[in-house]
Amino acid sequence: MGLLVLTTSLKCFRPTCTDGICKEASTVQLTLYYLSIYTIAIGSGVLKPNMSTFGADQFDDFRPKEKVLKVSYFNWWSFNTAFGTLAATLFVVYIQERFGWGLGYGISAVGFLVASVTFFMGVPIYRHKSRKGKSHAKEFFSVPVVAFRNRKLQLPSSPSELHECEMQHYIDRGRRQIYHTPRFRFLDKAAIKQEKTDASNPPCTVTQVERNKLVLGMLGIWLLIIIPSNFWAVEVTAFVKQGTTMERNLGPNFQIPAASLWSFVVVTILICVPIYECYFVPFMRRRTGLHRGIKMLHRIAIGVAIQIMAAAVMFAVEIRRMKVIREKHITGAKEVVPMSIFWLLPQHVLLGLANTFLMAGLLEFFYDQSPEEMKVLGTAFYTSTIAVGKYSNSLLVFMIDKFSRKMSGKSWIGNNLNDCHLDYYYALLFVISAFNFAVFLWVQRGYIYKKENTTEVNEFEIVRAEKTESQVGKA
Numbered sequence: 001m002g003l004l005v006l007t008t009s010l011k012c013f014r015p016t017c018t019d020g021i022c023k024e025a026s027t028v029q030l031t032l033y034y035l036s037i038y039t040i041a042i043g044s045g046v047l048k049p050n051m052s053t054f055g056a057d058q059f060d061d062f063r064p065k066e067k068v069l070k071v072s073y074f075n076w077w078s079f080n081t082a083f084g085t086l087a088a089t090l091f092v093v094y095i096q097e098r099f100g101w102g103l104g105y106g107i108s109a110v111g112f113l114v115a116s117v118t119f120f121m122g123v124p125i126y127r128h129k130s131r132k133g134k135s136h137a138k139e140f141f142s143v144p145v146v147a148f149r150n151r152k153l154q155l156p157s158s159p160s161e162l163h164e165c166e167m168q169h170y171i172d173r174g175r176r177q178i179y180h181t182p183r184f185r186f187l188d189k190a191a192i193k194q195e196k197t198d199a200s201n202p203p204c205t206v207t208q209v210e211r212n213k214l215v216l217g218m219l220g221i222w223l224l225i226i227i228p229s230n231f232w233a234v235e236v237t238a239f240v241k242q243g244t245t246m247e248r249n250l251g252p253n254f255q256i257p258a259a260s261l262w263s264f265v266v267v268t269i270l271i272c273v274p275i276y277e278c279y280f281v282p283f284m285r286r287r288t289g290l291h292r293g294i295k296m297l298h299r300i301a302i303g304v305a306i307q308i309m310a311a312a313v314m315f316a317v318e319i320r321r322m323k324v325i326r327e328k329h330i331t332g333a334k335e336v337v338p339m340s341i342f343w344l345l346p347q348h349v350l351l352g353l354a355n356t357f358l359m360a361g362l363l364e365f366f367y368d369q370s371p372e373e374m375k376v377l378g379t380a381f382y383t384s385t386i387a388v389g390k391y392s393n394s395l396l397v398f399m400i401d402k403f404s405r406k407m408s409g410k411s412w413i414g415n416n417l418n419d420c421h422l423d424y425y426y427a428l429l430f431v432i433s434a435f436n437f438a439v440f441l442w443v444q445r446g447y448i449y450k451k452e453n454t455t456e457v458n459e460f461e462i463v464r465a466e467k468t469e470s471q472v473g474k475a
Contacts, residue, residue: 001109003036009102049379052077056367057375058127064291071292071364075277078360082269089263136373143204143212146190150203153192155185162191163203170207176372178210179451187212211371214450218369220443221297222381225362227436228304229389230396230429231311231351235262237393238413238422239344245417246321246341261344268352269359276356296365297444303357304437310350311430317343318423325418333416369450400425 007013013032015025025033055077059070088108096104156162159180170177180188190204236259243258250256284293292299324330324339363382370378397413404412404421412421 001036001040001105001112003032004040005102005105005109007033007036008100008105045383048383049376052363052382053367053375053379054126057129060127068291071281072277074360074364074367075273075281077363078356079270079273081359082266082273082355086263086266086270089260089266136371139204139208140212140215140374143187143190143209146201146204147187147209150189150192151186153189153194155188155192159188159206161193162188162206162209163193164191164206175207176452178207178214178371180206181210181213181448181451183448184213184216210450211374214369214371215374215377217447218366218378218381221300221365221447222385224436224440224443225300225385226388226392227433228307228358229385230393231307231354231389232386233390233393234429235265235348235351238425239348241417242318242321242422243341243344245335245337246339246343247336248341256341258341261341261348264345264348265352265355268349269355272353272356273360292364295449296361296368297447299357299361300365301437301441301444303354303361304433304440306350306354306357308430308433308437310347310354311426311433313347313350315423315426315430317347318426322421322423330418333418335418337418396429397425400428 007029013029015022015029017023056070056073059066059073061067061070092104092107095107159182162180164177167177187209191206191209193203239262240259243261246258248256248258281293285291288294294302320343321337321339324337328338330337362385363379366378366381367375368378370381401411401413404410404424410420412424414420
C-alpha cells in the first residue's frame with residue numbers, strides 16, 4: 001500500500017500530463033505500479049484465509065457457549081466485510097475523485113497500519129493452537145497412495161475392523177478423532193489391517209482417511225458454487241453497463257453514477273445480517289434444536305434460491321427496458337432509455353439478501369468441515385470462489401459472444417446495449433443457475449457432515465484450560 005501511495009503521489013513516479021493529456025508511462029513507472037498492486041494481491045491472498053481462520057480459532061468448540069458464539073462470529077465477519085466495502089465505495093472513492101488518488105490510497109494505507117498495530121497488540125492474549133506430529137501434507141497424500149496399493153484387498157464388513165488409534169493418542173497430540181463415514185469407500189482401503197504389515201509402511205488410520213474424505217466433500221460443494229458466484233461478477237459489470245443506458249437524473253443538477261447502485265447490495269447485507277443473527281437464528285434454534293438454527297448447506301441453498309429469483313427479476317426488467325427501446329425507436333449507444341435506473345433496485349436488493357445467506361454460510365461451512373489441521377485450506381476454498389466466479393463469468397460471456405456472433409452476426413452483450421439481447425444472457429444465467437441448484441439440492445441431501453469424537457476431548461480440554469487459567473491467575 002505504501003508503494004502504491006508513492007507511485008500515485010510523487011511526480012517522478014507518474015506520467016507527466018498537459019491539459020489533461022498524459023504521456024505514456026515509462027518502464028520504471030509501470031514496474032513500480034504493477035509491483036505494488038501484485039504485492040497487495042499476494043498479501044491479500046495470504047491474509048484473508050488466515051485472518052478469518054485465526055479469528056474462528058479463538059472459540060472453543062467443546063464449550064457450548066463458545067460454540068454458539070462462533071456461529072455469530074461468521075455472521076459479524078460478513079457484516080464487517082460489507083461495512084468495509086461500503087466505506088471503500090462511498091468514502092474512499094469520493095476522496096480519490098475530489099482530492100486525488102494519492103490521498104485515497106494514503107487513507108487506506110494508514111487504515112492498514114492502524115489495523116496491523118491493533119491486531120499485534122492482542123498477540124499475548126490470543127489462543128494459539130499447538131500442533132504435534134507428522135507433516136499434515138504427507139499424511140494427506142499418503143492416503144490415496146496406500147489405498148491404491150491395497151486396491152485388490154477386500155474391505156471388512158464392519159468399519160470397526162479398520163485401523164484406528166486409541167483416543168488418548170489424539171489427546172496427547174492435540175488432535176481430534178474423526179468417526180468413519182460411508183462415503184468414498186475406495187479410500188477406506190488405506191486403513192485395512194493386514195497380518196503382515198511393514199513397520200515402515202503402516203496402514204493409515206480411519207481419522208487420516210476421513211480427513212481426505214472431508215476435502216473431497218468440500219471440493220464437490222465448491223464446484224457447485226462456481227455458478228452462484230457468477231452473480232458477484234454480474235453485480236459490478238452487466239448491472240453497471242445496463243444502468244448507464246437508463247435515466248439517472250435525480251433533480252436538475254445531480255446524476256446518479258450507475259456503479260453507485262451496487263451500494264444497495266451492500267446496504268441490504270448490513271440490514272439483513274443483524275436481523276438474521278438477532279431474530280432468525282434464535283427463532284430457528286427453538287424450532288430445530290440446532291445451535292446454528294439451520295444446517296449450513298440449507299443456509300447456502302436458501303441464498304442460491306434467492307439468486308435464482310433475482311435472475312428472474314433481472315430478465316423481467318431487461319424485457320421491460322427492451323420494450324421501451326422498441327417503442328421509442330432507440331438505437332444509438334449513447335441514447336438514454338426513458339426508464340428510471342431504480343428499476344434495477346429490486347435485483348440489487350435480492351442479491352444483497354442472497355449474499356446474507358451465502359457469504360457467511362460458505363465461510364462457516366468450509367471452515368467447519370475442514371480437517372482440524374487444515375482450517376486455512378477450508379477458508380481458502382471460500383475466498384477462491386470469488387475469483388473463480390469472476391473468471392468463469394468472463395469465460396461464459398466470451399462463449400456467449402462467440403456463439404451469438406456466429407449464429408446471428410451480432411453479440412448478445414455488445415458495446416451498444418440498446419441494440420443487443422442482454423435479456424438472452426439473463427435467461428441463460430437463470431436456466432444454468434436453476435439446473436445447478438437442482439444438482440446442489442441432490443448433493444446436499446446425501447452430504448454427510450463431519451463427525452468428531454468430542455466426549456473425552458471435551459473433558460480433557462476443559463480440565464487443561466482450567467489448569468492454565470489457574471496458573472495464569474497465580475502468576
